[in-house]
Amino acid sequence: MNDKVEPKSKVERRYFSCPDIELRAVGDDGPSILIGYAAIFDQLSEDLGGFREQIAPNAFASSIGGDIRALFNHDTNQILGRTKAKTLVVMEDQRGLRCEITLPDTTVARDLRESIRVGNIDQMSFGFRTKKDNWADVDGKIVRTLIDIELLDVSPVTFPAYPQTEIALRSMGAWQETTVPVLVPDYEDEVRKLALLSL
Secondary structure, eight states, rough: OEEOOSSSOOOOOEEEOOTTTTEEESSSSSEEEEEEEEEEETTOOOOSOOHHHHHHOOTTTTTSSSEEEEEEEEEEEEEEETTTTSSEEEEEEESSEEEEEEESSSSSHHHHHHHHHHHHHHEEEEEEEEEEEEEEETTEEEEEEEEEEEEEEEEEEEEOOOOOOOOHHHHHHHHHHSSSSOOOHHHHHHHHHHHHHTT
């Protein structure tokens, strides 16, 4: 186990199926509120290219009070809500990162409402930077636990996936360099080290 504080890194995105995504109407002519989970705690991802990942409870605690946006498909041109404008509320509960978006009366939001209503969209995602993580070998499999995350945005998405990221792979390589013993320092070991450092 090796907790590591990350230097300022590029943005990563993670996607979760959210089958209980919900739309609530506020009165007959009032706005619709989209409710769902952008992240689920303690749920292992698919293989991300040599490792799996999970999110620790309270991972978002340090950034929940920040100015966070709700976007459609992580597109900054398709804004749905913002904490500063009080059209987005994000909170941690026992399950994960819950968000409530008061949808604006825009073309993007109206189209999204209809897509959710008919079941075309039922997944959410979040954009983040890693502040602190932990890498561990769990039963022969490498698992990264996100411990402290700078939350940037939450997003209903069309195509959810849990893709590998170059940032995370670099971090895994650095962890392996400090934990995997090199028994015989020969040419092949040096090639392996260079390959890990280049990830």
